[in-house]
Amino acid sequence: MAVLECNGLSKRYGSAVALDGVALKAEPGRLLGLLGPNGSGKTTLIKIACGLLQPSSGTVSIAGKTPGVETKKLVSYLPDRMCLPRHMSAQQLLNMYADFYEDFDEQRAGELLTRLDVRPELRVRQMSKGTQEKVQLVLTMARRAKLYLLDEPIGGVDPATRDFIIDTIMNNYAQDAAVVISTHLISEVERILDDVVFIDRGRIVMAGEADDVRERSGKSVNDLFREVFRC
Amino acid sequence: MLGKLLKYEFKATGRVMLPFLGGLLVLAVVARLASSVIGNNRVFDLLSTLILMAYFLSLVAMGTVTVVLLVYRFYRSMLSDEAYLTFMLPAGINAQLCSKLITAAVWLIVAFAALVLSLVIVTSPFELMRVVFSDLGAIFERFYAATGVSMLEVIACILEVLLVILLMSVAGCLMFYASMSLGFGFAEHKVLYSILIFIGFGIVTQILFVLLMVALGMGLNSMSLHAITCMSALDIGHAVMLSICAAELVYCGALYAVTALALKRRLNLP
Numbered sequence: 001m002a003v004l005e006c007n008g009l010s011k012r013y014g015s016a017v018a019l020d021g022v023a024l025k026a027e028p029g030r031l032l033g034l035l036g037p038n039g040s041g042k043t044t045l046i047k048i049a050c051g052l053l054q055p056s057s058g059t060v061s062i063a064g065k066t067p068g069v070e071t072k073k074l075v076s077y078l079p080d081r082m083c084l085p086r087h088m089s090a091q092q093l094l095n096m097y098a099d100f101y102e103d104f105d106e107q108r109a110g111e112l113l114t115r116l117d118v119r120p121e122l123r124v125r126q127m128s129k130g131t132q133e134k135v136q137l138v139l140t141m142a143r144r145a146k147l148y149l150l151d152e153p154i155g156g157v158d159p160a161t162r163d164f165i166i167d168t169i170m171n172n173y174a175q176d177a178a179v180v181i182s183t184h185l186i187s188e189v190e191r192i193l194d195d196v197v198f199i200d201r202g203r204i205v206m207a208g209e210a211d212d213v214r215e216r217s218g219k220s221v222n223d224l225f226r227e228v229f230r231c
Numbered sequence: 232m233l234g235k236l237l238k239y240e241f242k243a244t245g246r247v248m249l250p251f252l253g254g255l256l257v258l259a260v261v262a263r264l265a266s267s268v269i270g271n272n273r274v275f276d277l278l279s280t281l282i283l284m285a286y287f288l289s290l291v292a293m294g295t296v297t298v299v300l301l302v303y304r305f306y307r308s309m310l311s312d313e314a315y316l317t318f319m320l321p322a323g324i325n326a327q328l329c330s331k332l333i334t335a336a337v338w339l340i341v342a343f344a345a346l347v348l349s350l351v352i353v354t355s356p357f358e359l360m361r362v363v364f365s366d367l368g369a370i371f372e373r374f375y376a377a378t379g380v381s382m383l384e385v386i387a388c389i390l391e392v393l394l395v396i397l398l399m400s401v402a403g404c405l406m407f408y409a410s411m412s413l414g415f416g417f418a419e420h421k422v423l424y425s426i427l428i429f430i431g432f433g434i435v436t437q438i439l440f441v442l443l444m445v446a447l448g449m450g451l452n453s454m455s456l457h458a459i460t461c462m463s464a465l466d467i468g469h470a471v472m473l474s475i476c477a478a479e480l481v482y483c484g485a486l487y488a489v490t491a492l493a494l495k496r497r498l499n500l501p
Contacts, residue, residue, distance in 0.1 A: 013418055047500070052318055054496055072321040081501075083315035085308075087246060099235050100320050 001064065003028050003074075003147045003178035004049060009058035011044050011202075018044040020202040021058070026147065026178035031169075031192055033210070033221070034182040036199035037229050042182035043080060045199070046149045049180075050077050063146055073102070076145035080152040080182075082132050084124045090135060091120035097139050109142035112168065130161050137165055141172040148179045154188050162188050186222040196221055198228055232322045236330035241337075243308070247300055248338055252345040255289055259349035262286035266353070286353065290346065297342045301335045302407045310415045314500050324491050328408075332487075335404045336397065343396075384465055391472040398479035405486035406432045412490045416497030436482070443478050447471055 002025035011019040019041045026032045034042050047053040049060055051067030062071040084093060090113055097104045113120070116134055124132055137153060150169065154162045162185075170192055173179050183189055196213055198206040205228060206213070210221055217224050265279035308317045309327070317327065351360075363370070371382040410432055414425025451467070 050319060052315070052498060052500060054498075069321055069323050072319055075319070077315070077319050079312075079315040081312050081315070083312045085243065085313055085316070087243070096239060099238075100322075 002026060003063055004149075004180065005061050006045070006049070007059050009045070009048065009060060010056045011041075011048065011053065012056045017202050019048070019055070022199070022202070022204055024197055024204065024207065026180050027195075028146075028176050028178050030194040031173075031179040031181065032195040032197060033186070033189060033193040034180055034197050034199060035184065035186055035221070035225055036182075037184055039201075040199045041202040042199060043151055044202075046077070046151050046180070046182055049147075049149055050075060074146040076140050076143040076148045078137060078140040078148070078150040078153055080155065082124075082129075082136065084132065084136055084139075086125040087123060089121050089123045090118050093124075093135070093139060094120075097142070101143055103144040105142045105144060108172070109138055112138040112142065112172075116164075130157055133157055134161065134164060134168075137168055141168055144174045144177075146174075146177050148173055148177060150179065150181045152183055153181060154183060154185055166192060186225045190221045193221070198225065200229065233326045233329055236320075236322055236326055237333060240304075240330045240334040244300065244304055244334055244338060248297070248341070251293075251296060252342065255293060255345055255349050256352065258282075258286050258289055259352040263353050263355060286349075290349070293342060293346060297338060298403070298407075301331075301338065301404055302411075304334075305331055305404075305408055306411060309494065310411060310500070312501065314498075318498070318500075324495050328487065328491055328494070331408070332401065332404065336401055339397065339400045339404075380465055388465070388468065388472075391469065391476070395472060395475050395479065398476060398483065402436075402479055402483050402486065405483055405490065406436070409486045409490045409493070412493035413497070416493055416499050418499065432486075439478070439482065443475070447474055 004024075004026035006025075007023050009019055009022040010017070022041070022045060024032075034045065036042050044053065048055050049062065049067060051071065060067055063074055065071050065074075088096070094106055094109050094113075097109070098106045110120075113135065116131065116138070118127070118131060118135060124135070127135065133156075140148065140150070148169075153165050153169065157165065166189065169179065169181070181189055181193070190210070193210045196206075196208065196210050197204055206224075208216075213221060213224065219227070262283050262285075265275075265282040268275050268279060307313050309331070320327075371385070374385075375381055406429060410429035411425045413428050414423075415421045417424045
């Protein structure tokens, strides 16, 4: 059974259409790239899957359940912005995640933070922007979730940090979990993707296994993306 | 889950409220010491006057600071970037809202207690309090003999007044919460919409209060003169206070429902 399944999903803001009849599936054990330019509807789709937005029509299910309190126990979400309380220290954040999420691996998170040289007493407001993003990613990936929704995890960070982020994603997600990575920086993530979905103006324009897409088009996913979304 | 939410809510608000309330009490002690040296020296007089002024200004500021902190906390955790973390916690809207409300109510009570305590420190009516408390029994006996009102009745009246004040404060917080939850559901001009909705709620509150008073007046008016004379003034007072409490509860419930619905259906995070 697909961990994430959307059918005929639409979202309108007044007359503006953010999503238009989107249908997709994220299978367990696979990394799905949700690829599209800025404003294509990637974040809206992820927010709906998280239960942060209500769809105008269509359905979303996570492990067969409608987004709500129960699915939040299964979904580990990395938003496209810093959402950690600035007054809290790294240790306090670990404690908080351990308090709220039964699937949070506190020891693993602690090891990753040690590798990052983040002192436990360091507060979020004392961290550099890059470190804040890394800490947020560590907290997200240290959960043994069924579905990881990562919204622009490598946007706005330096190349070294991008490598850390991609390695952390690859080495830490539970193997029976599905991972959805939304990004427009294809070249950085192409090598780790199993499936790709191209989304533009709220509609899915192409979807399939990454290898099939490469074979059919004779191009890398990155080159194909540039061709499809050429201005 | 509510317990865990409350734990983090108190931690987040306590780091501001506790130093502020502690500072108020320290200032009260300093003000008390300063007032005891007035008249000894012109420099001391000036210094004492300034300290007393600072204390009274902090008293005035306390209510504002408490409300602003509670409203800002709601904004930060429910409507700004932090809301992504808040709403991904495995807790429903009701648990989230209740944690905010319970924390707000507790801080309002603590702030009120700190205010009373600081006034006791500054005015130091210890001799008067000693006399009053040592003769409390006799005072109530004489009061009962003169008016027929027992000590329990007096305590009930005080509790009713405090309950009305608490409910009004909670309703005030909920008015902010509901206005912001609705206003931030719009795609643009979120703050402007929140302010306009708040003003709207303010007008509706005034109208409802006037209607309640009119209803209470008409209720008393419709009673026969015999019934009114049979009811003591205290009974009428109880009836009025409990009616206000009931109306406040209904109003709080309505504002709570609006807030919960707006956060559930119209949430539109940045």
